[in-house]
Amino acid sequence: MLKTLGSKAFSAAVCFLFMFSNLSLAGQYIDLTGSISYDVYGNGDEGTGAFPSGGVADLKDPNGNTVNITNVTTPSIGIYAAFFMESYVAAIQKDINVNNNTLTISNSIFNYVEAFGAYAAFIASGSAAFVGNISATRNAASINNSTFGDANVGGVIEFRISDSATFTGSMFATENVISIDNSTALNSAYAVAVTGVAGTVRNTAIFTGNVSAIGDAILINNSDFIGSVDATAVARFAAHDTAAFVGDVSTVRNVIAINDSTFDAELNAIVETGAEVNGSAALTGNIFAAGNIISINNSTVADAEIDISAYTAPNGSAATTGNISAVGNAISIANSTFDAAPRAFKLIVSARAVAIGGSASSAGNVSATGNVIQIADSAFNNNSSIVGGNAGAETDLGATFTGDLYATNNTVNISGNTIFAAGKDTIIYGGYAVRTGYNGTQFAADGTTNFIDDAFTGNTLNLRTKGLVVSGVQNFQNYNFYLPDNINNGEAMITATDGNGESIINASKSNGAIRLRDANIKVYTVNPLNIGDRYVLIKSSSYNFDGSPSDVTIAKNKLKIFEVGLSIDPVGSGEELAVAVTGVKVNPQSKALSEERVASIAFIGQGADLIADKAYASAAASLSSINSGRFAPFIAISGGKSRYKTGSHADISGVTLAAGLAKGFEIKNASITAGAFIEHGNGKYESLNAFNSSGVNDVFANGIMQYTGGGLFGKIDFRNNFYVEASGRAGGAGSNFNSDSIIDATTGLNANYDYESMYFGAHIGGGYNYKINDKFGLNGSAKYFYAQQAGKDISTAMGEKVKFAGINSQRVKIGAKLEYVAAEKITPYIGGAFEYELAGKADAKIEGLSVDAPSIEGASGIGEIGVSGSIGKFIIDIGAKGYAGARQGVEGMLKAKLTI
Secondary structure, eight states: OOOOOOOHHHHHHHHHHHHHHOOOSSSOEEEEEEOOOSOEETTSSTTTOOOOTTOGGGOOOSSSOEEEEEEEEEEEEEEESOEEEEEEOSEEEOOEEEESOEEEEESOEEEEEEEEEEEEEEEEOTTOEEESOEEEESOEEEEESOEEEEEEEEEEEEEEEOTTOEEESOEEEESOEEEEESOEEOSSSEEEEEEEEEEEEOTTOEEESOEEEESOEEEEESOEESSEEEEEEEEEEEEOTTOEEESOEEEESOEEEEESOEEEEEEEEEEEEEEEEOTTOEEESOEEEESOEEEEESOEEEEEEEEEEEEEEEBTTOEEESOEEEESOEEEEESOEEOOOSSOEEEEEEEEEEEBSTTOEEESOEEEESOEEEEESOEEOSOEEEEEEEEEEEEOTTOEEESOEEOOSOEEEEESSOEEOTTSOEEEESOEEEEEOGGGOOOOTTSSSOSOEESOTTOEEEEEOSOEEESEEEOOSEEEEEOOTTOOTTOEEEEEOSSOSOOEETTEEOSSOOBOTTOEEEEEESSOOOTTOEEEEEEESSSOOBSOOSEEEEEETTTEEEEEEEEEEEETTEEEEEEEEEEEEEOGGGGGGGHHHHHHHHHHHHHHHHIIIIIHHHHHHHHHHSOTTOEEEEEEEEEEEEEEESSSEEEEEEEEEEEEEEEEEEETTEEEEEEEEEEEEEEEEEEEEOOTTTTSOOEEEEEEEEEEEEEEEEEEEETTSEEEEEEEEEEEEEEEEBOSSSBOTTTOOBOOEEEEEEEEEEEEEEEEEEEOSSSEEEEEEEEEEEEEEOOEEEEOTTOOEEEEOOEEEEEEEEEEEEEEOOBTTEEEEEEEEEEEEOOOBOOEEETTEEOOOOBOOEEEEEEEEEEEEEETTEEEEEEEEEEEESEEEEEEEEEEEEOO
8 A cells, every 4th residue: 555655754865865876076066155147057167167168068077066056146047067968960879978966055045046957958950860878867956945036946858859860879867856945936937846858859850769757856845835836757759740759758766745835826746758749750659657656745735736647649640659658656645735726636647649630640558557646634625636547538630549548457545634625526536538539529440439448447446534525436446445433323434416527437428427336345444343333435416326336345354254235225316325234254264363272282282292202211211220219310302393184284393302300119019110300392383274165365374382391200010011101291381373364454454463371281091011022022002191271362463352262182092112122222113003182172252253163183193113222321212203194294203311
C-alpha cells in the first residue's frame, strides 16, 4: 500500500542524496553577495561569472560548477550554474554533458529571477549530422529564504533540429533537483519550476533516439505563492512539416513534492510526457510515464491540476505509431485544503491519443494501468475529478485512431478526515476509457465495435473513512471498505448524490448508475462486531445500481470470519448497498496456530525417549564397573529431524540432552539402579497446512522450541531376568509461532505469538532380558509414556485472543533389541519397535469458537542400530534410529558414562 509522500523528511532525503552524489573537483566556484547588475554564469568569467565578452564560444566547461548567491537585491537577473549552447551545420560525432552543477540562492530579493542549475540548448540545421548523446545530470538549483516577484527555476535541455539535419543518439535529463524553501513569491503573474527535455524537429529533419527525464525532483517546502505556479517534469517534443522522430519519449521515477506551502492562485503540478506531430511529420516509438510521484502535504491551494500524463497529438496528415502508457505512477494528497476556484480541481493519471483534424492518424494501444492515488485528511471545496487511470482517444473529422484503451488495475485510497464539499460535482473514477469522434460521438476505427475499451478490470477503491458525499463513483471492480472506529449502524460510508458520474464501460454509456455488476466487495474492521450489525457501504441517491456484486466478505482481523448478507435496498429515488452480519466462523487457517502446540509436546516427548533408552543403560553400566553404592555420572545426547503427520505436517529438528548421577546397589533377588538428572532440549519446527478445499491460502509457519527441567528414575532388575522401570520429570517449556501467511489486511499485522508454560511427564515399563548364548542376548520391552504441557491464553500480534487447552501425549511402545558381544569391550546391537500415540491433540478456541485441532495420533515403526563399548573409565554408546509412519525421520544418539 502506498504511504503518504511529500514530507519534509522525504524532500530532505532527496537533496541529501543528491548533494553527496554531486561532489566534483572540476568546474568553477563563484560566490556573490550584495548588488549584482548582470546575469551570472557558473561557467562564465572566472570569479565574477559574467558572460564572456567573446560570447558563447568562450564559456568554460559546463560541468561541476558551483554558484552561491547570498543577500542579493536586484530587480531582474538570470543565474545559471552552467549554460551551454551550440549550433551545428555539418557532420559531427560527440557526446555533450552538462552535469554536476549547483546553484544556491539564499536570503535574496528579486522582482524577477531566472535560476537554472543547468541550461543546455542544442541546435542542428542545414545538413548537420549529429551522432552522440546529450545529458543534463545531477544538477541542482535551489532558492532558500528569499523573496521574488516572478521566477523561472529549472534544469533543462532544449533542442531544435531543422532543415535536413539528422540527430542520432539520446537526450536525457537525469537526477536533477530543483528546490524552493522558505520563500515567498509576491507577484500575481507566475512562478515556474521545470526540469526535463523539450524541443522541436522541423522541415525534413530526422531524430533517431530517445528523449527522457529520469529521476528528476522538484521540491517546494514552506513557501507562499500569490500568482500561478507550474511545477513540471517534462519529456516532450514537437515534429512539424515532414520531419521524422524515431524513438521513445519517457518520464521515469520523477518526483514533485510540495510541503507546508500556500498557493493563492493556480497550482499545476504535472509530469508531462508527450509528442505533438503536425503537417506530414511522423512519430515511430512509444510514449510512456512510469513510476513518477506527485505529493502534496500540509498545503493550501486555491486551484489545482495534478496530472501525470503521456500523450500524442497528431494533426494535419501526421502519423504516430507506438503505444502510449502511464504505468505505476502515484499521486498523494495529505492534510491539505483545495479551496473553491473557477476551475475544477483535477487529480488524474492519464494516457491519451489525440488526433485533431485533417487525415492525422494514431496507431497503438493507450494504457493507464497500475497507478495509485492516495488522499488522506484533506478537504476539497470545489468541483473535483479524481481519476486513477484515464485512457482516451479523441479524433476530429477525418482523423483516425487504431488501438485499444486500457484503464485497469488502478487504485484510489481515501482515508482519514477527508471531505468533498456538499453541492459540488465530485466524481471518483477507478478508470476512465473513452474514444470520441467528430462532435464527441463514440466510434470504432473500422466502423464496427471490434475494439477493447476496458476501464473496469482490477480497479480498486480502498475507503477508510465515512460520510463522503460525491456525485459519482465509477469503474471499480474491487471495493475494500475499512469500517472506521466511530461508524454507527446504518451510517453510510460514501453517498453518490446524482448522475453526473457517467459509467463508461466497453463503449456504452449508462445513465450514471454505479456499476456493481461483477464487482468484489470486502469489508474490514478491527471493531467488535455482533450478529445483526448493518452498515451502509454505498448510498446512491438518484439512481439504482447497475447489477449486483459477485462476491462479498467481511473479516474482523484474520482468525475469525464473519458471515454476512449483502443487500441492495431502496432509499428515496435510489438504492443503498448494505452489509449485515449474519453469523461468524473460525478461519480454517487458524488451525496452523495449533501446529506449534503439537510440535512442542512432540519435542518434549523426544526427551522422554532419551531418558528411557539411554539413561537407564548408562546407569546400569555402573554396576558392572564399580562397586554397589557408588555414584557414577552420565550424559546422553540425541539429535535428529523428524516429520510428524498432524493432518498436515510439522518438521521438527533439534537436540536433547540429559545429564545426571546414577547409583546402583543390590537387594535380595534383585539389583536396583536409581538416579537423578537434568535435561534440556533446543530445536525448531516448520509446518505446512494445506487448505485445498477450504478456499483459503496455505499456511507456512515456523518457530523455535526449548525446554529445561529435571527428574528422577529407577529400575529393578530381577534375578530371573525380568525388570521394571519408571521415571518422572518436570520443567518449563517455551516456543513461538511465526508466519507471514496469516495477515490482517486491515492493520497489516500477523498472527505470531509466544508461548511459555510448565510441563511434566512420566513413564513406566517392563521387559525381559533373554540370554541366547555367550555372544547373543535379546531384550524385549513394553513401555508407556505420558507428557503434558499446560494450557494458556495468548494474544496474537494482530490482537486476537486464543485459548489453548492443555495438551497431553500418551504413547505405548513395544520393542526388542538384539545385542552381540563382538569383543570384551565392544557390543553392537540392532532393534525394532512399534509405537502408537494415543493422544497428542491440540485443542484451541478463538473467542469461544473451536478451532480445527491438529494431532500427532498414530502408529510408527522404529528401527535402531548402534554399538556400545568402553574406553578406560568411559562407557560410550553411539546409535541411530529411523522412524516410519505417523513419525518419520532419523535420529542420532550418544551416551557417555564416567566411572569413578
